[in-house]
Amino acid sequence: MKKVVLKVKNLNVKLDNEEIIKNLSFEVEEGDVLTILGPNGAGKTVLLKTLLGILPYKGKIEWQKDVRIGYVPQRLPFIKDIPMSVEEFFLLKTALKETKEILKLVGFEEDILNKKLGELSSGQFQRILVAWALTKDPNVLLFDEPTTGIDIGGEKTIYSLLSKLKEEKNLTILLVTHDLSVVFKFSNFVVCLNKCPICQGVPKEVLTPQILYKLYKEEVKFYSHHKHYSWEKEEIK
Amino acid sequence: MGKGGDKMNQLLLSLITGIFIGAASGYLGTLMLSKRMALTAGPLGHLTLPGIALALIYGFDVSLGAFPFVILGILLIWIFEIKTKLPMEALTAIVFALGVAIAFLFLPIEQAEVALVGDITKVGVYETTITVVLCLLIFFIIKKIYPKMVLINVSEDLAKADKINIKKYNLIYLLTIAIIVALGVKMVGGLLTAALVAIPASASRNLSKNLSQYTFLATFFGAISPSLGILIFKFTNFPAGPLIIIINALIFLISVVFKR
Numbered sequence: 001m002k003k004v005v006l007k008v009k010n011l012n013v014k015l016d017n018e019e020i021i022k023n024l025s026f027e028v029e030e031g032d033v034l035t036i037l038g039p040n041g042a043g044k045t046v047l048l049k050t051l052l053g054i055l056p057y058k059g060k061i062e063w064q065k066d067v068r069i070g071y072v073p074q075r076l077p078f079i080k081d082i083p084m085s086v087e088e089f090f091l092l093k094t095a096l097k098e099t100k101e102i103l104k105l106v107g108f109e110e111d112i113l114n115k116k117l118g119e120l121s122s123g124q125f126q127r128i129l130v131a132w133a134l135t136k137d138p139n140v141l142l143f144d145e146p147t148t149g150i151d152i153g154g155e156k157t158i159y160s161l162l163s164k165l166k167e168e169k170n171l172t173i174l175l176v177t178h179d180l181s182v183v184f185k186f187s188n189f190v191v192c193l194n195k196c197p198i199c200q201g202v203p204k205e206v207l208t209p210q211i212l213y214k215l216y217k218e219e220v221k222f223y224s225h226h227k228h229y230s231w232e233k234e235e236i237k
Numbered sequence: 238m239g240k241g242g243d244k245m246n247q248l249l250l251s252l253i254t255g256i257f258i259g260a261a262s263g264y265l266g267t268l269m270l271s272k273r274m275a276l277t278a279g280p281l282g283h284l285t286l287p288g289i290a291l292a293l294i295y296g297f298d299v300s301l302g303a304f305p306f307v308i309l310g311i312l313l314i315w316i317f318e319i320k321t322k323l324p325m326e327a328l329t330a331i332v333f334a335l336g337v338a339i340a341f342l343f344l345p346i347e348q349a350e351v352a353l354v355g356d357i358t359k360v361g362v363y364e365t366t367i368t369v370v371l372c373l374l375i376f377f378i379i380k381k382i383y384p385k386m387v388l389i390n391v392s393e394d395l396a397k398a399d400k401i402n403i404k405k406y407n408l409i410y411l412l413t414i415a416i417i418v419a420l421g422v423k424m425v426g427g428l429l430t431a432a433l434v435a436i437p438a439s440a441s442r443n444l445s446k447n448l449s450q451y452t453f454l455a456t457f458f459g460a461i462s463p464s465l466g467i468l469i470f471k472f473t474n475f476p477a478g479p480l481i482i483i484i485n486a487l488i489f490l491i492s493v494v495f496k497r
Contacts, residue, residue, distance in 0.1 A: 054397045071398040079391045082271040085447040092384045092391075093399065116446050 070138030255463030263459020282430030286340030
């Protein structure tokens with residue numbers, strides 16, 4: 001039997017007197033790729049932050065004992081205010097040796113170390129954030145998908161990369177997205193959220209048109225028609 | 238020792254005091270700027286005015302007079318930040334006005350200049366020693382907390398996810414600000430302290446590609462402006478405090494021209 005990495009029971013999150021997440025329960029097993037799916041403002045990022053222990057909550061969040069979490073935030077709006085090289089950003093958390101290994105793993109050459117963070121493209125910056133989260137050998141990765149600002153082709157690459165990393169490092173991944181194609185192709189479990197939990201299970205089984213309509217209301221047409229990149233497993237290699 | 242020797246010694250003491258305070262302020266300023274708090278030193282400086290006034294009336298060290306008032310200011314910031322969601326400008330306006338208003342209730346007008354724009358051209362050996370020791374301490378502390386503070390400035394969420402005790406680091410950081418402001422008012426007075434931390438860091442940010450350049454240049458600019466300011470005072474007799482700030486501003490203007 002697989003180990004349970006995370007158990008969430010009756011989770012409620014209230015921020016500034018507004019209920020953001022109501023009565024959410026789910027479990028994550030080792031090696032799962034769990035997607036948290038929902039429209040903008042559904043509480044997805046809040047859920048990730050709550051799981052990280054950043055936000056106050058009611059209910060139960062139980063992580064497996066030896067869990068080491070790597071967190072990829074959606075964006076870091078203030079980072080460009082500080083002149084900082086890629087190397088210096090990593091040295092805030094780890095040593096140079098590990099930095100070099102991990103940068104190689106996510107596909108960077110060593111010359112990236114001296115680049116200023118502000119000079120990176122949004123796609124490169126996102127890969128840097130993934131690499132940063134992977135330092136200190138995490139066994140769980142929490143990935144918050146940026147909704148805007150990734151250069152064309154960037155999103156496809158990041159999911160190929162995550163899939164490769166998952167295999168190589170035996171990661172359990174919790175992933176926030178509003179993007180259906182990512183859910184079907186990349187994850188084996190989905191939690192649909194629009195403040196209240198809407199559904200959960202294997203994506204192909206639970207994501208029926210009725211459920212999607214309930215989740216997104218009018219938005220569903222937009223998402224299914226406009227986001228159709230071809231993510232293929234072959235591309236990883 | 239003759240009168241010329243005394244003058245030389247006085248110049249040396251002023252230079253040492255100025256360089257240490259300037260350098261430490263410049264270094265700390267890099268953290269304050271990246272936390273978007275560079276101007277906080279402003280209201281804190283203004284709030285020290287009543288303390289400076291007391292020191293001038295009763296004849297003790299202005300930094301000593303200023304210190305309790307900075308601590309009061311920092312407590313105010315803490316309470317403001319925790320209890321209300323008012324923006325920093327509101328705090329600036331309130332604290333600024335309060336500090337100046339109270340000080341002018343009892344500040345002897347002939348000593349207003351020293352209170353407002355400082356004077357380090359008469360510092361003694363004792364004051365200089367204390368200043369040097371405090372500045373070295375500040376350097377050491379900031380260097381210690383720097384990586385964690387940068388991470389907190391980049392993203393509190395990332396820092397929390399990394400199990401960093403943000404409150405602890407912020408408190409240490411605020412204490413270093415308190416000491417720097419108390420020392421800064423001695424050099425440039427209650428009105429100009431924000432410039433000591435804000436300008437060298439801003440100039441440095443214009444020119445730097447990475448953190449080590451950023452901190453080095455800010456410290457360097459912080460040290461060079463009091464040196465030049467005090468020397469120009471020596472020849473022109475304009476007050477040193479404003480001269481220091483004007484040189485700081487000139488460095489900033491030059492940095493704008495060479496901005497990367």
